[in-house]
Amino acid sequence: MSRTSQAKASQGHSARAQPARNAPAARHRRHACGDCHALARALHDDLAQLLSYALIQIDMAQASAPDAAAFRELSLRHGRDLIKDALRTTRDVIGGLVDAAPPVEPTLDAQCLLLAAEIGALARQPIEADCAPVTPAPPQRVCAELLRAARELLGNACKHAPGARVQLTLRQDGSEGDGLLLTVRDDGPGFDAACLQAPAPGHYGLHTLPDALRGVGATLHLHTRPGAGVRAEVRWAGKAVRQ
Incomplete structure (x- = not known):
């Protein structure tokens, strides 16, 4: 085999070996991306939605007529309840992240x-x-x-x-x-x-x-x-x- 053929064969071997060496890193990146997408979904589907509905209630209370005290109070109460739910959701997400995190070795x-x-x-x-x-x-x-x-x-x-x-x-x-x-x-x-x-x-x-x-x-x-x-x-x- 000529030197050129040997070089091409060696390059081909390196090209085939490179993905194998990079496979663990690629799997780690995919796993990390999957975790990020799951977190983004949880924040969007739960926390962001609750805060959005709470903001609607607050806006409705703010825009209510001066003589609509009962409606305003009801909107504010519902908005407050939604914010409480959002706080509970936030704590659940934080708890999940803490549980999933690898233990930190003391210095x-x-x-x-x-x-x-x-x-x-x-x-x-x-x-x-x-x-x-x-x-x-x-x-x-x-x-x-x-x-x-x-x-x-x-x-x-x-x-x-x-x-x-x-x-x-x-x-x-x-x-x-x-x-x-x-x-x-x-x-x-x-x-x-x-x-x-x-x-x-x-x-x-x-x-x-x-x-x-x-x-x-x-x-x-x-x-x-x-x-x-x-x-x-x-x-x-x-x-x-x-x-």
């Missing part, structure tokens, strides 16, 4: 605040949380590991430093571009970091965090010594995991 900062409140309530110990929004949002699997680390670190602080001041912070990490820094600290008794190298039998949490975090491009640094509290820093570089 990482919001989940950190909820986590601090949850652990604080379980331990009956206040946790100070200062969590700033992080943009762009990390991938879901990164968020899951960061939240797991925060849960473990907060739990350890509350268990081993009861009555201490426990703080959770979340910040954009400018030194790492679009990365972030999650910090858990307490002013409790601290501990010997070497203990992490030989965890007690049956203990699974803290000593497994470094490997788990490394799997999503994050690192854990513990700053502690006996009598000096604990500061745990979880850094995620941002650009390290963008698959």
Whole structure:
């Protein structure tokens, strides 16, 4: 086969493959258009009609003779009832849209605040949380590991430093571009970091965090010594995991 024939065959193959690749997008557009048409029909057939009839009643009341008080009152009452029906229809449409909308995943900062409140309530110990929004949002699997680390670190602080001041912070990490820094600290008794190298039998949490975090491009640094509290820093570089 000549190069020209090969090129034509390749172009033909690409032309056939292109619609297949675009099929999901086309189906999504058709589905979205169908939803828009259904919404337009609902607004036209119900809401717009009710408001139109209500406006007619109001216009009739406004144009009525001065001595036609009873007719005017009847028109206004009917118009008011139609507007009430329109309001109910509007709420029904809004409810349908809310029910049809996909659930919105809470942002990482919001989940950190909820986590601090949850652990604080379980331990009956206040946790100070200062969590700033992080943009762009990390991938879901990164968020899951960061939240797991925060849960473990907060739990350890509350268990081993009861009555201490426990703080959770979340910040954009400018030194790492679009990365972030999650910090858990307490002013409790601290501990010997070497203990992490030989965890007690049956203990699974803290000593497994470094490997788990490394799997999503994050690192854990513990700053502690006996009598000096604990500061745990979880850094995620941002650009390290963008698959």
